[in-house]
Amino acid sequence: MRMKLLYTVFLLLNFFALYDCNDAAQGCMDKHRVMGMLRQMEKFLKGQEIRFTEGLRIMKSKLTNLQNSLSKLPQADQSSSQSSCPPLVAPAHGRKFGSKYLVGHEVHFTCSQGHRMIGSGTRVCLENGTWSGVSVVCKAPPEWSVMNDPAFSRKPRCAKVDRAQHCSCDAGFHMSGTSDNSICQDVNECEVYKADRGGPLCGHACVNVPGSYHCSCPTGYKLLADGRSCEDVDECLTQQHNCSRGTTCINTGGGFQCVNPECPRSLGNVSYVKTSPFQCERNPCPMESRSCPFAAKTISYHYLSLPSNLRTPATLFRMATATAPGRPGPDSLRFGIAGGGEARSMFVMQRSDRQTGELILVQPLRGPLELSVEVEMSEYADRTFQAKHLARVHLLISPYEF
Numbered sequence: 001m002r003m004k005l006l007y008t009v010f011l012l013l014n015f016f017a018l019y020d021c022n023d024a025a026q027g028c029m030d031k032h033r034v035m036g037m038l039r040q041m042e043k044f045l046k047g048q049e050i051r052f053t054e055g056l057r058i059m060k061s062k063l064t065n066l067q068n069s070l071s072k073l074p075q076a077d078q079s080s081s082q083s084s085c086p087p088l089v090a091p092a093h094g095r096k097f098g099s100k101y102l103v104g105h106e107v108h109f110t111c112s113q114g115h116r117m118i119g120s121g122t123r124v125c126l127e128n129g130t131w132s133g134v135s136v137v138c139k140a141p142p143e144w145s146v147m148n149d150p151a152f153s154r155k156p157r158c159a160k161v162d163r164a165q166h167c168s169c170d171a172g173f174h175m176s177g178t179s180d181n182s183i184c185q186d187v188n189e190c191e192v193y194k195a196d197r198g199g200p201l202c203g204h205a206c207v208n209v210p211g212s213y214h215c216s217c218p219t220g221y222k223l224l225a226d227g228r229s230c231e232d233v234d235e236c237l238t239q240q241h242n243c244s245r246g247t248t249c250i251n252t253g254g255g256f257q258c259v260n261p262e263c264p265r266s267l268g269n270v271s272y273v274k275t276s277p278f279q280c281e282r283n284p285c286p287m288e289s290r291s292c293p294f295a296a297k298t299i300s301y302h303y304l305s306l307p308s309n310l311r312t313p314a315t316l317f318r319m320a321t322a323t324a325p326g327r328p329g330p331d332s333l334r335f336g337i338a339g340g341g342e343a344r345s346m347f348v349m350q351r352s353d354r355q356t357g358e359l360i361l362v363q364p365l366r367g368p369l370e371l372s373v374e375v376e377m378s379e380y381a382d383r384t385f386q387a388k389h390l391a392r393v394h395l396l397i398s399p400y401e402f
Contacts, residue, residue: 096109103129120135155184231402264280279298309401343371369395
């Protein structure tokens with residue numbers, strides 16, 4: 001544009017240069033006037049050029065803003081103009097009914113006998129070109145489904161909603177069969193839990209019933225409030241035993257025993273007298289006897305009821321010395337396992353403090369099982385043997401792990 005303006009001025013100058021006037025001075029004045037006019041015209045055109053450029057910039061900015069605004073508007077749903085939906089195929093182990101895929105048309109699915117439908121049995125072509133519902137899969141009956149017992153079957157509840165048939169089963173049942181001949185089969189919760197969690201649902205036995213389950217416990221145990229765990233019934237504490245007079249009731253896992261431990265028979269100068277139902281004490285030794293003082297001064301009997309496969313190591317029994325008031329006690333104690341045959345390898349005897357020893361089970365024991373082990377505690381004063389005490393521990397291992 002500036003080049004065009006200069007070109008216009010050049011033409012005007014040439015025009016006035018060719019203009020003939022008689023008075024040279026007057027002609028010069030006319031030229032000065034013309035130059036002044038030209039300068040004003042140049043300023044005017046320059047101002048117009050600036051305003052025109054600014055106008056172009058503003059117009060470009062407005063066009064850009066308009067384009068950005070239009071891009072943010074929701075686009076028209078191109079699929080709304082579609083009048084059909086993509087084709088659907090029949091599922092494996094099933095059939096498809098309906099070959100029209102136009103808007104508003106329905107397609108129905110069924111599963112072969114014995115297979116369970118997962119998904120939407122009826123799908124409708126929507127106006128946006130998509131199908132309602134979800135894809136159908138026909139699954140074989142699971143192992144945890146009870147199939148051949150009429151007591152474990154129910155008729156489904158069906159209703160028509162939006163031109164489609166919808167059926168459902170009660171809690172504890174699942175749909176099986178075809179859409180025209182569907183049936184609710186019981187779910188075996190015991191097997192489902194085992195498959196999902198990798199362990200039993202109940203502490204002992206899980207009993208499947210139509211639509212539900214319940215846990216049961218073996219004889220001698222009771223079901224706890226959680227409905228799953230079992231706890232031993234203490235027949236001795238609840239007076240549910242038949243132990244005769246002179247015997248003592250010992251509770252065991254699922255039952256009880258009536259015991260009456262006897263003192264060892266007299267051997268030489270060593271004899272015992274029963275001082276309580278579970279303890280015998282040695283009679284005073286003759287002055288001339290050298291072996292009698294080394295025999296156990298006391299023998300105690302202990303009965304422990306344990307679950308099967310108890311986690312080891314487990315402390316089962318503690319043994320400590322008791323000193324009569326006013327008498328000095330031993331200054332050292334020694335503990336050990338005195339007898340038990342092959343069972344000795346399943347235990348260790350160790351000191352827990354200066355006055356106490358512990359019998360520790362180091363191998364799990366699986367019941368039902370009964371075994372005994374003898375532990376002894378020897379007292380010493382000034383490194384001289386004083387007395388020995390013997391404890392016979394009788395273990396009663398339950399066949400259950402609770």
